[in-house]
Amino acid sequence: xxLSRYFLPTLKETxxxxxxxxxxxxxxxxxxxxxxxxxxxxLPLGHRVLRKIENIxxxxxxxxxxxxxxxxxxxxxxxxxxxxxxxxxxxxMLRIExxxxxxxxxxxxxxxxxxxxxxxxxxxxxxxPKNLYHIQWKFRDEIRPRFGVMRGREFLMKDAYSFDxxxxxxxxxxxxxxxxxxxxxxxxxVRAIPMRADTGPIGGDLSHEFIVLAExxxxxxxxxQGFNDFDPMATQPESGTDLQPIVDQWTSLYAAxxxxxxxxxxxxxxxxxxxxxxxxVGHIFFFGDKYSKPMKAxxxxxxxxxxxxxxxxxxxGVSRLAGAIIEASHDANGIIWPESVAPFKVGLMNLTPKDAxxxxxxxxxxxxxCKAGVxxxxxxxxxxxxxKFANMDLIGLPWQIALGSRGIKNGIAELKNRATxxxxxxxxxxxxxxxxx
RNA sequence: CGGGAAGUGGCGCAGUCUGGUAGCGCACUACACUGGGGGUGUAGGGGUCGCAGGUUCAAAUCCUGUCUUCCCGACCA
Numbered sequence: 001x002x003l004s005r006y007f008l009p010t011l012k013e014t015x016x017x018x019x020x021x022x023x024x025x026x027x028x029x030x031x032x033x034x035x036x037x038x039x040x041x042x043l044p045l046g047h048r049v050l051r052k053i054e055n056i057x058x059x060x061x062x063x064x065x066x067x068x069x070x071x072x073x074x075x076x077x078x079x080x081x082x083x084x085x086x087x088x089x090x091x092x093m094l095r096i097e098x099x100x101x102x103x104x105x106x107x108x109x110x111x112x113x114x115x116x117x118x119x120x121x122x123x124x125x126x127x128x129p130k131n132l133y134h135i136q137w138k139f140r141d142e143i144r145p146r147f148g149v150m151r152g153r154e155f156l157m158k159d160a161y162s163f164d165x166x167x168x169x170x171x172x173x174x175x176x177x178x179x180x181x182x183x184x185x186x187x188x189x190v191r192a193i194p195m196r197a198d199t200g201p202i203g204g205d206l207s208h209e210f211i212v213l214a215e216x217x218x219x220x221x222x223x224x225q226g227f228n229d230f231d232p233m234a235t236q237p238e239s240g241t242d243l244q245p246i247v248d249q250w251t252s253l254y255a256a257x258x259x260x261x262x263x264x265x266x267x268x269x270x271x272x273x274x275x276x277x278x279x280x281v282g283h284i285f286f287f288g289d290k291y292s293k294p295m296k297a298x299x300x301x302x303x304x305x306x307x308x309x310x311x312x313x314x315x316x317g318v319s320r321l322a323g324a325i326i327e328a329s330h331d332a333n334g335i336i337w338p339e340s341v342a343p344f345k346v347g348l349m350n351l352t353p354k355d356a357x358x359x360x361x362x363x364x365x366x367x368x369x370c371k372a373g374v375x376x377x378x379x380x381x382x383x384x385x386x387x388k389f390a391n392m393d394l395i396g397l398p399w400q401i402a403l404g405s406r407g408i409k410n411g412i413a414e415l416k417n418r419a420t421x422x423x424x425x426x427x428x429x430x431x432x433x434x435x436x437x
Numbered sequence: 438c439g440g441g442a443a444g445u446g447g448c449g450c451a452g453u454c455u456g457g458u459a460g461c462g463c464a465c466u467a468c469a470c471u472g473g474g475g476g477u478g479u480a481g482g483g484g485u486c487g488c489a490g491g492u493u494c495a496a497a498u499c500c501u502g503u504c505u506u507c508c509c510g511a512c513c514a
Contacts, residue, residue: 015449143512320514354471384472
């Protein structure tokens with residue numbers, strides 16, 4: 001992409017409303033713009049990041065055996081009356097009336113709707129287990145939205161729902177999501193620690209939150225530093241593998257959010273206990289027949305008896321992750337994208353656009369990189385070199401290529417690693433091969 | 438929902454106390470210079486001061502109401 005043609009409105013100064021790093025940087029880097037409190041538009045750069053996060057989440061859900069669906073944002077109140085949550089949910093649910101006076105709502109979550117879809121179609125234990133997920137916008141009318149996309153009212157969430165015949169099977173479904181989450185967050189370039197969680201208003205008795213460590217995190221967390229030694233990507237589950245040992249390993253060490261923190265249990269880890277702050281990016285629940293029972297989502301078992309299915313739900317805050325990744329990965333100059341979610345892999349800067357030789361070489365390099373399948377943002381604007389460097393650091397692409405008349409004479413470009421700051425002189429003839437992988 | 442702060446060109450702010458022709462920096466437009474870390478100069482364009490009432494000869498400024506946004510707390514993917 002040529003920057004001269006792109007829509008990338010970066011800001012030199014921080015808008016007054018943005019207080020925390022990720023919000024400031026997302027606004028400055030031209031990723032998002034605010035529509036109302038807790039409601040944002042995603043501009044091209046931000047949208048690319050959002051899609052990359054979404055795709056990694058999707059790949060790992062698919063790998064774990066879940067099937068993607070897409071449910072609507074607007075729901076009828078009927079199902080919520082049936083589950084008993086229409087009254088329980090309170091003002092956080094945005095309630096809407098259509099022209100016929102029917103009570104509708106903008107979905108804050110989809111347990112009821114997916115349970116309804118399931119119960120209409122599945123009648124036999126032979127069709128279990130099943131796991132259905134979607135990636136869809138949700139709305140929760142938070143009392144106080146804040147921190148940009150990290151606590152928005154409208155947010156993009158992946159929510160999966162599992163259906164099993166019995167508890168034993170349901171735990172296997174839970175474990176599959178547990179492992180998928182470990183892999184997902186690792187691929188997104190963040191370290192997320194699973195912590196025993198309170199089951200909250202959704203109810204149930206087996207639940208974990210996945211917390212990304214960041215100083216600006218909303219929750220206080222306590223965990224064993226032994227988590228540093230675990231590698232989520234070491235788990236490459238074949239279908240049918242027993243995942244319990246992996247889950248056991250990850251839950252063997254102490255980890256708890258403030259509300260679940262038990263100093264007497266934590267004491268066992270004593271010197272290895274770390275206290276920090278974190279951002280909740282995922283939350284998984286097993287809640288049994290909480291919804292299947294009142295909504296009569298039942299199947300016949302091998303004996304011909306009708307039994308309510310055992311359910312779990314599994315959420316990942318996709319839009320929140322865009323902010324959380326920045327919170328965990330930035331410096332004074334701007335964002336530092338992990339390569340897997342970076343909007344572009346490489347930023348190419350023509351430092352001397354008035355130099356015909358340099359411009360020619362840049363155009364050629366840009367074209368070669370594109371042909372090699374490298375995602376590259378080419379700053380071909382007629383502005384000073386300093387502005388280009390500053391802007392490139394701000395938007396945080398993993399690799400920067402600086403090419404000017406000085407380098408052209410020797411046939412070399414400067415390649416900078418945004419994360420480490422390390423710069424190296426690279427022969428123009430080899431740079432494409434170096435960046436294509 | 439309790440407590441606090443703020444709304445003035447696209448962005449960051451001053452002016453409000455003490456009423457008297459709306460200002461600065463950045464950005465933007467044109468031209469010239471410059472060209473390896475947000476460079477320099479000259480000349481421009483752009484604002485019913487959140488909105489609605491009121492006081493006054495006169496309101497960004499004083500009064501009343503209202504909307505919006507942000508921060509702290511209680512609640513949450």
